Amino acid sequence: MSDDRPAEVLRAEGLVKTHHxxxxxxxxxxxxxxxxxxxxxxxxxxxxxxxxxxxxxLLGGLQRPDAGSIRLDGTSTDAYTEARWAVERRTRIGIxxxxxxxxxxxxxxxxxxxxxxxxxxxxxxxxxxxxxLLSELGLEGKERSMPGELSGGEQQRVAxxxxxxxxxxxxxxxxxxGSLDSKGxxxxxxLLSRFHQRGQTILLVTHDARLASxxxxxxxxxxxxxxxxxxxxxxxxxRRAGISGVLELRD
Amino acid sequence: xxxPLLALLARGPAHGYELKQDLEQLLGSAYPQPNVGQIYVxxxxxxxxxxxxxxxxxxxGRPNKKVYHLTDSGxxxxxxxxxxxxxxxxxxxEFFMKLALAPRTGLADQIALINLQRRQYxxxxxxxxxxxxxxxxxxxxxxxxxxxxxxxxQADLDWLERCQEELEDL
Numbered sequence: 001m002s003d004d005r006p007a008e009v010l011r012a013e014g015l016v017k018t019h020h021x022x023x024x025x026x027x028x029x030x031x032x033x034x035x036x037x038x039x040x041x042x043x044x045x046x047x048x049x050x051x052x053x054x055x056x057x058l059l060g061g062l063q064r065p066d067a068g069s070i071r072l073d074g075t076s077t078d079a080y081t082e083a084r085w086a087v088e089r090r091t092r093i094g095i096x097x098x099x100x101x102x103x104x105x106x107x108x109x110x111x112x113x114x115x116x117x118x119x120x121x122x123x124x125x126x127x128x129x130x131x132x133l134l135s136e137l138g139l140e141g142k143e144r145s146m147p148g149e150l151s152g153g154e155q156q157r158v159a160x161x162x163x164x165x166x167x168x169x170x171x172x173x174x175x176x177x178g179s180l181d182s183k184g185x186x187x188x189x190x191l192l193s194r195f196h197q198r199g200q201t202i203l204l205v206t207h208d209a210r211l212a213s214x215x216x217x218x219x220x221x222x223x224x225x226x227x228x229x230x231x232x233x234x235x236x237x238x239r240r241a242g243i244s245g246v247l248e249l250r251d
Numbered sequence: 252x253x254x255p256l257l258a259l260l261a262r263g264p265a266h267g268y269e270l271k272q273d274l275e276q277l278l279g280s281a282y283p284q285p286n287v288g289q290i291y292v293x294x295x296x297x298x299x300x301x302x303x304x305x306x307x308x309x310x311x312g313r314p315n316k317k318v319y320h321l322t323d324s325g326x327x328x329x330x331x332x333x334x335x336x337x338x339x340x341x342x343x344x345e346f347f348m349k350l351a352l353a354p355r356t357g358l359a360d361q362i363a364l365i366n367l368q369r370r371q372y373x374x375x376x377x378x379x380x381x382x383x384x385x386x387x388x389x390x391x392x393x394x395x396x397x398x399x400x401x402x403x404x405q406a407d408l409d410w411l412e413r414c415q416e417e418l419e420d421l
Contacts, residue, residue, distance in 0.1 A: 046412070047412050047416065182398070186383075189380070190384065193384075208405070209373065209376055209404065209405050209408045210376060210380065210401050210405060212373065212376075213373055213376035213377040213379075213380050214380060218373050220366070220369060222412075222415055222416070222419065223416075223419065227362070227366065227415070227419075228366040228369065228370070230366075230369070230370045230373065232370075232373055232374050232377045233374065
Protein backbone atom coordinates (compact mmCIF):
# COMPACT_ATOMS: atom_id res chain seq x y z
CA MET A 1 0.00 0.00 0.00
CA SER A 2 1.55 3.28 -0.97
CA ASP A 3 0.91 5.69 1.84
CA ASP A 4 2.93 8.76 2.67
CA ARG A 5 1.42 9.18 6.07
CA PRO A 6 3.47 8.31 9.16
CA ALA A 7 3.27 4.70 10.28
CA GLU A 8 0.47 3.54 12.56
CA VAL A 9 1.77 3.25 16.09
CA LEU A 10 -1.56 1.89 17.23
CA ARG A 11 -4.54 0.39 15.48
CA ALA A 12 -7.67 -0.90 17.14
CA GLU A 13 -10.52 -2.62 15.33
CA GLY A 14 -13.94 -3.54 16.61
CA LEU A 15 -13.03 -3.26 20.28
CA VAL A 16 -15.77 -4.31 22.68
CA LYS A 17 -15.66 -4.48 26.46
CA THR A 18 -18.54 -5.13 28.82
CA HIS A 19 -18.15 -4.98 32.57
CA HIS A 20 -20.12 -7.60 34.44
CA UNK A 21 -20.51 -6.44 37.99
CA UNK A 22 -23.47 -6.33 40.26
CA UNK A 23 -26.58 -5.21 38.47
CA UNK A 24 -26.91 -4.81 34.73
CA UNK A 25 -23.84 -5.35 32.52
CA UNK A 26 -22.11 -2.06 31.64
CA UNK A 27 -21.24 -1.71 27.97
CA UNK A 28 -18.11 0.38 28.41
CA UNK A 29 -16.71 0.05 24.89
CA UNK A 30 -19.08 -0.81 22.07
CA UNK A 31 -17.22 -1.31 18.84
CA UNK A 32 -14.32 1.10 18.54
CA UNK A 33 -12.04 1.51 15.53
CA UNK A 34 -9.10 3.79 16.07
CA UNK A 35 -5.81 4.51 14.43
CA UNK A 36 -3.00 6.62 15.85
CA UNK A 37 -0.04 7.53 13.68
CA UNK A 38 3.49 8.37 14.67
CA UNK A 39 3.82 11.90 15.99
CA UNK A 40 0.11 12.43 16.59
CA UNK A 41 -1.27 13.91 19.79
CA UNK A 42 -4.79 12.56 20.17
CA UNK A 43 -7.20 13.38 22.97
CA UNK A 44 -10.27 11.30 23.78
CA UNK A 45 -12.90 13.32 25.64
CA UNK A 46 -16.33 12.56 26.94
CA UNK A 47 -18.36 12.56 30.13
CA UNK A 48 -17.31 10.39 33.04
CA UNK A 49 -18.72 6.94 32.64
CA UNK A 50 -18.52 7.10 28.85
CA UNK A 51 -15.97 4.30 28.85
CA UNK A 52 -12.95 6.30 27.78
CA UNK A 53 -10.71 5.04 30.59
CA UNK A 54 -11.71 1.47 29.81
CA UNK A 55 -10.73 2.12 26.20
CA UNK A 56 -7.33 3.38 27.28
CA UNK A 57 -6.87 0.36 29.52
CA LEU A 58 -7.64 -1.93 26.60
CA LEU A 59 -5.11 -0.09 24.44
CA GLY A 60 -2.44 -0.44 27.13
CA GLY A 61 -3.19 -4.11 27.73
CA LEU A 62 -4.32 -3.45 31.29
CA GLN A 63 -7.65 -5.06 30.42
CA ARG A 64 -8.53 -7.53 27.69
CA PRO A 65 -11.27 -6.79 25.15
CA ASP A 66 -14.23 -9.15 24.75
CA ALA A 67 -13.88 -8.72 21.02
CA GLY A 68 -11.74 -6.86 18.53
CA SER A 69 -8.03 -6.56 17.95
CA ILE A 70 -5.17 -4.21 18.72
CA ARG A 71 -2.01 -3.79 16.69
CA LEU A 72 1.09 -2.05 18.01
CA ASP A 73 3.48 -0.85 15.30
CA GLY A 74 1.69 -3.16 12.92
CA THR A 75 2.06 -6.24 15.12
CA SER A 76 -1.04 -8.01 16.36
CA THR A 77 -1.28 -8.28 20.13
CA ASP A 78 -4.17 -10.74 20.07
CA ALA A 79 -2.07 -13.62 21.38
CA TYR A 80 -0.16 -11.56 23.95
CA THR A 81 0.01 -12.95 27.46
CA GLU A 82 -0.10 -10.87 30.61
CA ALA A 83 3.69 -11.07 30.82
CA ARG A 84 4.13 -9.97 27.23
CA TRP A 85 1.90 -6.94 27.80
CA ALA A 86 3.97 -6.07 30.85
CA VAL A 87 7.06 -6.04 28.62
CA GLU A 88 5.26 -3.83 26.10
CA ARG A 89 4.37 -1.40 28.86
CA ARG A 90 8.02 -1.11 29.76
CA THR A 91 9.29 -0.64 26.25
CA ARG A 92 6.73 0.40 23.68
CA ILE A 93 4.01 2.03 25.80
CA GLY A 94 4.43 4.51 28.63
CA ILE A 95 1.40 5.20 30.81
CA UNK A 96 0.54 7.99 33.24
CA UNK A 97 -2.50 7.73 35.47
CA UNK A 98 -4.74 10.14 37.33
CA UNK A 99 -3.41 9.09 40.73
CA UNK A 100 0.22 8.82 39.60
CA UNK A 101 0.60 5.17 40.79
CA UNK A 102 4.14 5.74 42.01
CA UNK A 103 5.70 3.13 44.28
CA UNK A 104 5.36 4.89 47.63
CA UNK A 105 8.23 3.00 49.29
CA UNK A 106 10.74 3.98 46.60
CA UNK A 107 12.50 7.30 46.16
CA UNK A 108 11.76 9.52 43.17
CA UNK A 109 15.02 8.40 41.54
CA UNK A 110 14.23 4.71 42.03
CA UNK A 111 10.69 5.12 40.73
CA UNK A 112 12.05 6.51 37.48
CA UNK A 113 15.00 4.13 37.14
CA UNK A 114 13.10 0.96 37.94
CA UNK A 115 11.38 0.47 34.57
CA UNK A 116 14.70 1.10 32.81
CA UNK A 117 16.47 -1.50 34.95
CA UNK A 118 13.62 -3.96 34.43
CA UNK A 119 13.97 -3.44 30.70
CA UNK A 120 17.64 -4.43 30.92
CA UNK A 121 19.18 -0.98 30.64
CA UNK A 122 22.63 -0.88 32.35
CA UNK A 123 22.42 0.89 35.75
CA UNK A 124 24.76 3.68 34.71
CA UNK A 125 22.70 4.47 31.68
CA UNK A 126 19.45 4.26 33.66
CA UNK A 127 20.84 6.77 36.13
CA UNK A 128 21.90 9.14 33.39
CA UNK A 129 18.52 8.88 31.71
CA UNK A 130 16.73 9.47 35.02
CA UNK A 131 18.89 12.54 35.74
CA UNK A 132 18.19 13.95 32.29
CA LEU A 133 14.42 13.52 32.61
CA LEU A 134 14.17 14.84 36.15
CA SER A 135 16.08 17.97 35.28
CA GLU A 136 14.02 18.40 32.15
CA LEU A 137 10.87 18.17 34.27
CA GLY A 138 12.13 20.64 36.84
CA LEU A 139 12.62 18.03 39.55
CA GLU A 140 16.33 18.44 40.21
CA GLY A 141 17.07 18.06 43.90
CA LYS A 142 14.01 15.83 44.44
CA GLU A 143 15.81 12.58 43.58
CA ARG A 144 15.89 11.34 47.15
CA SER A 145 12.41 12.52 48.11
CA MET A 146 9.70 9.97 48.65
CA PRO A 147 6.55 10.38 46.52
CA GLY A 148 4.47 11.24 49.59
CA GLU A 149 6.64 14.28 50.22
CA LEU A 150 5.83 15.81 46.84
CA SER A 151 2.90 17.88 45.65
CA GLY A 152 0.42 16.31 43.25
CA GLY A 153 1.90 18.22 40.34
CA GLU A 154 5.39 17.03 41.21
CA GLN A 155 4.27 13.43 41.59
CA GLN A 156 2.68 13.57 38.17
CA ARG A 157 5.94 14.87 36.72
CA VAL A 158 7.77 11.94 38.30
CA ALA A 159 5.18 9.62 36.78
CA UNK A 160 5.77 11.25 33.41
CA UNK A 161 9.53 10.72 33.76
CA UNK A 162 8.92 7.09 34.65
CA UNK A 163 6.63 6.64 31.65
CA UNK A 164 9.18 8.13 29.26
CA UNK A 165 12.41 6.67 30.65
CA UNK A 166 12.52 3.87 28.07
CA UNK A 167 11.59 6.16 25.16
CA UNK A 168 8.33 4.38 24.36
CA UNK A 169 6.94 5.17 20.90
CA UNK A 170 3.51 5.66 22.48
CA UNK A 171 2.54 7.57 25.62
CA UNK A 172 -0.90 6.87 27.09
CA UNK A 173 -2.25 9.36 29.63
CA UNK A 174 -5.39 8.63 31.64
CA UNK A 175 -6.81 11.86 33.14
CA UNK A 176 -3.28 13.00 33.97
CA UNK A 177 -4.56 16.26 35.47
CA GLY A 178 -7.66 14.74 37.04
CA SER A 179 -6.39 15.15 40.59
CA LEU A 180 -4.45 18.37 40.08
CA ASP A 181 -5.41 21.99 40.61
CA SER A 182 -5.57 24.54 37.84
CA LYS A 183 -1.87 25.30 38.03
CA GLY A 184 -0.94 21.62 37.96
CA UNK A 185 -3.23 21.16 34.96
CA UNK A 186 -1.47 23.92 33.04
CA UNK A 187 1.87 22.36 33.92
CA UNK A 188 0.85 18.92 32.62
CA UNK A 189 -0.55 20.54 29.50
CA UNK A 190 2.68 22.41 28.88
CA LEU A 191 4.80 19.28 29.35
CA LEU A 192 2.67 17.08 27.13
CA SER A 193 2.81 19.74 24.42
CA ARG A 194 6.56 19.99 24.75
CA PHE A 195 7.13 16.24 24.42
CA HIS A 196 4.71 16.15 21.53
CA GLN A 197 6.61 18.90 19.74
CA ARG A 198 9.68 16.71 19.94
CA GLY A 199 7.84 13.92 18.20
CA GLN A 200 6.32 11.92 21.06
CA THR A 201 3.11 10.17 20.04
CA ILE A 202 0.49 10.74 22.74
CA LEU A 203 -2.97 9.36 23.37
CA LEU A 204 -4.68 11.27 26.15
CA VAL A 205 -7.98 10.52 27.86
CA THR A 206 -9.53 13.49 29.65
CA HIS A 207 -12.83 15.11 30.45
CA ASP A 208 -11.05 18.47 30.61
CA ALA A 209 -11.43 20.33 27.34
CA ARG A 210 -8.60 22.67 28.24
CA LEU A 211 -6.24 19.74 28.38
CA ALA A 212 -7.77 18.17 25.27
CA SER A 213 -7.20 21.37 23.32
CA UNK A 214 -3.45 20.80 23.58
CA UNK A 215 -3.92 17.83 21.24
CA UNK A 216 -4.12 18.17 17.49
CA UNK A 217 -6.91 15.65 17.17
CA UNK A 218 -9.87 15.31 19.51
CA UNK A 219 -12.10 12.26 19.60
CA UNK A 220 -15.46 12.60 21.32
CA UNK A 221 -16.48 9.49 23.13
CA UNK A 222 -20.05 8.84 24.24
CA UNK A 223 -21.63 5.80 25.64
CA UNK A 224 -18.84 3.48 24.54
CA UNK A 225 -18.58 4.82 21.01
CA UNK A 226 -16.69 7.39 19.01
CA UNK A 227 -19.16 10.07 17.92
CA UNK A 228 -16.73 12.56 16.43
CA UNK A 229 -13.10 12.66 15.41
CA UNK A 230 -11.93 16.21 14.77
CA UNK A 231 -8.60 17.59 13.75
CA UNK A 232 -7.95 20.89 15.50
CA UNK A 233 -6.00 23.36 13.51
CA UNK A 234 -6.71 26.20 15.89
CA UNK A 235 -6.60 28.19 12.71
CA UNK A 236 -10.21 29.16 12.18
CA UNK A 237 -9.92 32.91 12.31
CA UNK A 238 -12.06 34.43 15.03
CA ARG A 239 -15.23 35.80 13.56
CA ARG A 240 -15.54 38.53 16.10
CA ALA A 241 -13.05 41.04 17.35
CA GLY A 242 -12.11 38.95 20.35
CA ILE A 243 -11.02 35.34 20.48
CA SER A 244 -14.41 34.51 21.85
CA GLY A 245 -17.45 36.41 23.02
CA VAL A 246 -15.97 36.27 26.48
CA LEU A 247 -13.16 38.54 25.45
CA GLU A 248 -15.31 40.93 23.52
CA LEU A 249 -15.19 44.64 24.15
CA ARG A 250 -18.55 46.25 24.38
CA ASP A 251 -18.92 49.83 23.42
CA UNK B 252 -15.38 50.93 26.62
CA UNK B 253 -16.64 54.10 28.26
CA UNK B 254 -16.15 53.03 31.84
CA PRO B 255 -12.76 51.36 31.42
CA LEU B 256 -11.51 54.63 29.94
CA LEU B 257 -12.96 56.56 32.85
CA ALA B 258 -11.31 54.12 35.23
CA LEU B 259 -7.93 54.62 33.58
CA LEU B 260 -8.36 58.38 33.99
CA ALA B 261 -9.09 58.03 37.70
CA ARG B 262 -5.36 57.74 38.32
CA GLY B 263 -4.54 60.99 36.56
CA PRO B 264 -4.84 62.91 33.29
CA ALA B 265 -3.84 61.18 30.06
CA HIS B 266 -4.22 61.55 26.32
CA GLY B 267 -5.92 59.09 23.99
CA TYR B 268 -2.88 57.19 22.85
CA GLU B 269 -1.62 56.73 26.40
CA LEU B 270 -4.98 55.22 27.33
CA LYS B 271 -4.73 52.76 24.46
CA GLN B 272 -1.30 51.68 25.63
CA ASP B 273 -2.40 51.38 29.25
CA LEU B 274 -5.26 49.14 28.24
CA GLU B 275 -3.04 46.94 26.09
CA GLN B 276 -0.43 46.59 28.77
CA LEU B 277 -2.95 45.75 31.44
CA LEU B 278 -4.98 43.19 29.54
CA GLY B 279 -2.33 41.59 27.35
CA SER B 280 -2.61 40.06 23.92
CA ALA B 281 -5.81 38.13 24.63
CA TYR B 282 -7.87 41.27 24.59
CA PRO B 283 -8.87 42.70 21.24
CA GLN B 284 -6.47 45.55 20.59
CA PRO B 285 -8.49 48.71 21.09
CA ASN B 286 -8.74 50.79 17.99
CA VAL B 287 -7.31 54.23 18.64
CA GLY B 288 -10.06 55.86 16.57
CA GLN B 289 -12.67 54.20 18.72
CA ILE B 290 -10.93 55.53 21.81
CA TYR B 291 -10.98 59.10 20.50
CA VAL B 292 -14.65 58.82 19.59
CA UNK B 293 -15.48 57.48 23.04
CA UNK B 294 -13.46 60.22 24.72
CA UNK B 295 -15.39 62.80 22.70
CA UNK B 296 -18.66 61.31 23.90
CA UNK B 297 -17.52 61.21 27.52
CA UNK B 298 -16.55 64.85 27.27
CA UNK B 299 -19.94 65.80 25.87
CA UNK B 300 -21.57 64.01 28.79
CA UNK B 301 -19.45 66.03 31.21
CA UNK B 302 -17.70 62.97 32.64
CA UNK B 303 -14.26 64.11 31.49
CA UNK B 304 -12.72 67.37 30.38
CA UNK B 305 -10.08 67.80 27.72
CA UNK B 306 -7.35 70.37 27.58
CA UNK B 307 -5.24 71.14 24.55
CA UNK B 308 -1.54 70.88 25.21
CA UNK B 309 0.83 72.47 22.74
CA UNK B 310 3.60 70.33 21.35
CA UNK B 311 6.56 71.74 19.52
CA GLY B 312 6.47 70.89 15.85
CA ARG B 313 3.42 68.67 16.18
CA PRO B 314 -0.31 69.24 16.42
CA ASN B 315 -1.75 69.86 19.87
CA LYS B 316 -2.66 66.81 21.90
CA LYS B 317 -5.67 66.69 24.09
CA VAL B 318 -5.12 65.63 27.68
CA TYR B 319 -8.22 64.47 29.51
CA HIS B 320 -9.03 64.41 33.17
CA LEU B 321 -11.92 63.01 35.13
CA THR B 322 -14.66 65.37 36.37
CA ASP B 323 -16.61 64.93 39.61
CA SER B 324 -19.56 63.44 37.75
CA GLY B 325 -17.12 61.11 35.98
CA UNK B 326 -15.86 59.92 39.35
CA UNK B 327 -19.45 59.44 40.47
CA UNK B 328 -20.24 57.39 37.34
CA UNK B 329 -17.30 55.14 38.20
CA UNK B 330 -18.56 54.67 41.77
CA UNK B 331 -21.94 53.58 40.39
CA UNK B 332 -20.15 51.23 37.96
CA UNK B 333 -18.21 49.53 40.74
CA UNK B 334 -21.26 49.34 43.01
CA UNK B 335 -23.41 47.39 40.54
CA UNK B 336 -23.00 43.67 39.84
CA UNK B 337 -22.96 42.70 36.17
CA UNK B 338 -25.45 40.53 34.31
CA UNK B 339 -24.51 36.89 34.07
CA UNK B 340 -23.26 35.62 30.74
CA UNK B 341 -25.98 34.20 28.53
CA UNK B 342 -26.28 30.76 27.02
CA UNK B 343 -25.41 30.92 23.33
CA UNK B 344 -28.96 31.40 22.27
CA GLU B 345 -28.50 31.19 18.52
CA PHE B 346 -27.06 27.69 18.78
CA PHE B 347 -29.78 26.72 21.21
CA MET B 348 -32.43 27.84 18.72
CA LYS B 349 -30.82 25.73 16.00
CA LEU B 350 -30.78 22.74 18.31
CA ALA B 351 -34.37 23.21 19.41
CA LEU B 352 -35.75 23.78 15.93
CA ALA B 353 -33.68 21.38 13.84
CA PRO B 354 -36.00 18.35 14.19
CA ARG B 355 -39.01 20.32 12.96
CA THR B 356 -37.30 21.42 9.81
CA GLY B 357 -35.91 18.10 8.66
CA LEU B 358 -32.93 20.10 7.42
CA ALA B 359 -30.37 19.40 10.13
CA ASP B 360 -29.49 16.66 12.56
CA GLN B 361 -29.14 17.60 16.22
CA ILE B 362 -26.12 15.41 16.85
CA ALA B 363 -24.39 16.79 13.77
CA LEU B 364 -25.12 20.31 15.07
CA ILE B 365 -23.60 19.45 18.43
CA ASN B 366 -20.49 17.98 16.80
CA LEU B 367 -20.05 21.03 14.60
CA GLN B 368 -20.40 23.36 17.55
CA ARG B 369 -18.01 21.29 19.64
CA ARG B 370 -15.33 21.56 16.96
CA GLN B 371 -15.76 25.31 16.95
CA TYR B 372 -15.35 25.52 20.74
CA UNK B 373 -12.38 23.16 20.78
CA UNK B 374 -10.61 25.19 18.13
CA UNK B 375 -11.21 28.36 20.11
CA UNK B 376 -9.98 26.59 23.22
CA UNK B 377 -6.81 25.72 21.35
CA UNK B 378 -6.31 29.34 20.33
CA UNK B 379 -6.74 30.39 23.93
CA UNK B 380 -4.17 27.80 25.05
CA UNK B 381 -1.74 29.23 22.55
CA UNK B 382 -2.43 32.77 23.67
CA UNK B 383 -1.84 31.70 27.26
CA UNK B 384 1.51 30.15 26.45
CA UNK B 385 2.56 33.21 24.46
CA UNK B 386 1.46 35.70 27.11
CA UNK B 387 3.93 37.19 29.55
CA UNK B 388 3.93 34.84 32.55
CA UNK B 389 3.89 37.68 35.02
CA UNK B 390 0.83 39.39 33.63
CA UNK B 391 -1.69 37.91 36.04
CA UNK B 392 -4.61 39.96 34.80
CA UNK B 393 -4.06 38.78 31.22
CA UNK B 394 -3.82 35.16 32.36
CA UNK B 395 -6.96 35.45 34.45
CA UNK B 396 -8.78 36.83 31.45
CA UNK B 397 -7.71 33.91 29.27
CA UNK B 398 -8.51 31.43 32.00
CA UNK B 399 -11.95 32.96 32.39
CA UNK B 400 -12.58 32.54 28.69
CA UNK B 401 -11.41 28.93 28.87
CA UNK B 402 -13.63 28.11 31.81
CA UNK B 403 -16.64 29.58 30.03
CA UNK B 404 -15.84 27.46 27.01
CA GLN B 405 -15.41 24.44 29.24
CA ALA B 406 -18.90 25.05 30.59
CA ASP B 407 -20.25 25.38 27.04
CA LEU B 408 -18.59 22.09 26.14
CA ASP B 409 -19.99 20.39 29.25
CA TRP B 410 -23.41 21.61 28.28
CA LEU B 411 -22.99 20.24 24.74
CA GLU B 412 -22.17 16.92 26.37
CA ARG B 413 -25.42 17.08 28.31
CA CYS B 414 -27.33 17.87 25.14
CA GLN B 415 -25.71 14.91 23.45
CA GLU B 416 -26.55 12.57 26.32
CA GLU B 417 -30.17 13.66 26.30
CA LEU B 418 -30.74 13.75 22.59
CA GLU B 419 -28.71 10.83 21.32
CA ASP B 420 -31.21 8.13 22.24
CA LEU B 421 -34.26 9.88 20.84
